Amino acid sequence: MSGALTAISDFLGWDNAPSDQVSIVVTSGGTSRQITNWTSAVLRLGIEVMPWTAALGMTAARASAAGVDTLNPGDTCQVYIGSDLVFTGYVITVVDDLGPEDHMIEVQIASKSVDLVECAAEFSTFQMNSTNVLAIARAVASRVNIDVVSVNGAGDTDILAFSIILTETAYEVIERLSRLAAVLFYDQPDGNICMSSVGTRRAATGFTVGGNVERIQTVRSLGGRYSSVIAINQNTVSLFTDPNVNALESQMSALTVGIEATDPGVPRKRIMLIPTENGDQDNAVCQQRAQWEVNRRIGRAYPVSLTADSWRDATGQLWLPNTLAPVTAINGTRQDLLIGELTLRQTVEDGMHADVVLMPPEAYSPEPMLNPVLRDRFLQTLNSAQADVDHSIQTEDLPPLDGTAQ
Template structure:
């Protein structure tokens, strides 16, 4: 029997209210809500729910007993949104009885808080998905992927003994160029950015009740340039004009430059080329990523929507592309849902949604470990005894 059927049998609920929040724990369904907050996001792990309710359940005619550590499921209508554990239980007693508050975390809480366990702490000839699955398995969390995310072969990968499983997965997914986040059934999904498209749109004056924006130039640069990180011999004082030409000598061979047209004054950023980056391919991707990522993070839109669902009746979901329309814009723009919080209180139900440009979550291009190690070995093997006769010249590490 499904969870939805159990709830229907227990409460007599027929699904007419598609936004009815239900918590299924210890074979019981909790009702009598005072307020509800359910939060999910691309950078929110674990997904969480905070729910206040009366200890006495009028629908069932019994007093509810809930303890931290119990497995539970949170549903909105018939849609499962969180599978996890009760983490915190608080009670507040007054003349009107006992009010309880319960905090629920998705199963990934153990990936975030617990140290990683492996049969071996150094792996070779595997892919990112397999590493994430291995580190999550001891915590009872399943990892899946979509659209080929995590299929990147990682020839060599070492785990730091003090790392949590989440920290391991974060490093692995950066190497694989994908993101990972919670799923309603308690699994973790590896995915590219913007895996789905929402039906309908978020439109100011219609389903958007409130909107706020944040635009910033902090952390953005007019030019991002990759340089060869070698000792540079300074034949002239650093403040002379020749110093500029020497800087060009370490950047021109790479030919990796990206500009941000939104930054009008001179704000340069130099990034080093990774050792082993053949033909500077990663450096050329990296400078473009720096500009795009920094732009994406500098543009944030927060909206309060009057519905928890999009035009097709699907709950607003992180990593979903959605068209947002503002009165001041001539045409709508496609943004990415970074975070969503479903809130219900005395003033009704609202969805608080944070949106950013998709570029904000693009993973950083990185050189795979084996390629880097091979380059280091080659560099070390080429070092001879000639270094013993070094000429005393002024040097600066760039």
């Protein structure tokens, strides 16, 4: 790709501030070329957005001069803002839009993780024992030439057993693995994905009403919230009991297991029941899930959506998902919120804007999950017997996390 990116002046303004010019470097047939001067650009990034995408447009006349009309779906593509690599992926679609007054070309690009989202997971075996979340995720992603990077050790979690469903996509496999390890996973600029805890970076500056915020919407909601989340044993006796008050109290007393999480912000009685699961030793995962239900629902009840006048903080760093940023309201109150989703948009007519969705960090915490293998009594018995009856289940040898030979 040497020579694809030209002089630094292509990316930097005269005042040495980072440029916000969107460009792509496209590789096709071993040749790389840079295309700039788009008349419109929309980039969508997020913790819960996979793949990251870009839609870039220009007039047909300009596109012909820049060679855009020779782009083909499947070309490898890197998307830059100034000199900052935003994501690496592929040209997915090229749209030629001819109207009575204009002729536009739009190029739609998706990050490499599009193959994780759309394609089935490939594995030589669908049952793994005594292995590691990060190792399995890397093995799944490697089939589409994607690596999984751990941020501060996230995902380096040993698990007893894990089963892959034959029809699952690679994304679905990694999503279940991430829940087992209680981590997030999302795109990285180089085309790989990372496993990370919530809020591992902090923006140098944030968003201020009356400053860099053009529009802001705040929400306070009781939608989907419960005064109590209570764990119960699943028992069919409830189907045969008359629902009078005394019987109900007695019945609930017998079914509850002493796990309850409360939301003091809900003013009236609203109950949510969650079941305990077979294989959950001491109901540890159930306890975590009850508190997660409360915390996540509170977090999602207070989203902030805003439009900023810049794609960068005051130090010139791009806004990025999973970044903590202070939001200062019109009355001066300040709250640290997590950037969950970004839409970076720019047109010749309307200039540059960043649409940002932020919530309390708890809103993005992964749901605690009991390994499905441990819920299945047949597999529990089979796995237990494997120590005595060798090779009763085929397993795959995964490479060590440090990359050394076994």
